[in-house]
Amino acid sequence: MKEGEKDTEFVTPGEVLGNFSDFKPGRGAYVTDNTVYASLSGFRRIIHPPSDSSDLRSTVEVTGHKAHGAVPAPGSIVIVRVTKVMTKMASADIMCVGPKSVKEKFTGIIRQQDVRATEIDKVDMHLSFRPGDIVKALVLSLGDARAYHLSTAKNELGVVSAESTAGAEMVPISWTEMQCPVTGQIQQRKVAKVGG
Known part of the structure; x- marks a missing residue:
């Protein structure tokens, strides 16, 4: 998947987006018990960290929700x-x-x-x-x-x-x-x- 490209995976609030050790929560996401969950309905999207970032985790967010x-x-x-x-x-x-x-x-x-x-x-x-x-x-x-x-x-x-x-x-x-x-x-x- 290219940088910032939308995943086709549709998620709803409460669904697991990934592990906190691998991903930082972005828009439409939150962390509980070291697990990143969706707080919105929409498409799961991964944003890779900038090359100069000390935090190597990608950001996971939920986008494209319309309801x-x-x-x-x-x-x-x-x-x-x-x-x-x-x-x-x-x-x-x-x-x-x-x-x-x-x-x-x-x-x-x-x-x-x-x-x-x-x-x-x-x-x-x-x-x-x-x-x-x-x-x-x-x-x-x-x-x-x-x-x-x-x-x-x-x-x-x-x-x-x-x-x-x-x-x-x-x-x-x-x-x-x-x-x-x-x-x-x-x-x-x-x-x-x-x-x-």
Whole structure:
């Protein structure tokens, strides 16, 4: 396949695009558990790294999607990417509603009181989320200024994917901590419980 050429393989949200050790996620892709998944419906496309790049992995992205995407609604589970963390709340871009990707830009906010179910007054937003984190959340309501109010107060909700300062996919070691497999550095997070 030539540089940047589209693959004829059609993928849908949640489908595996490749391993994180071989591919970086591009547009329409995200990483969980060292696996790159599609967040959009469309065609899988590989972009090779520039010859002067220190990262030798190709970028995998999803392109050419035309169908109308999903729209968040109260009660739906969404996958979001955190964009900004403030003292009382974090803002995020909604990428998927359930298994379906969104086409329009939807913004969500996770308020301090909606991060977890216990010890709400002790929640530190900067120890719960960081910009770039991929978070599984529940839509509570359509808030003001077209930002959805989101909650991570259930055990299965929270950070599902985070990149360490070393650029590695972090591994959850408890419901409040994730660790960089490269440096061993531990960072605080509101981690989503996997399985169980």
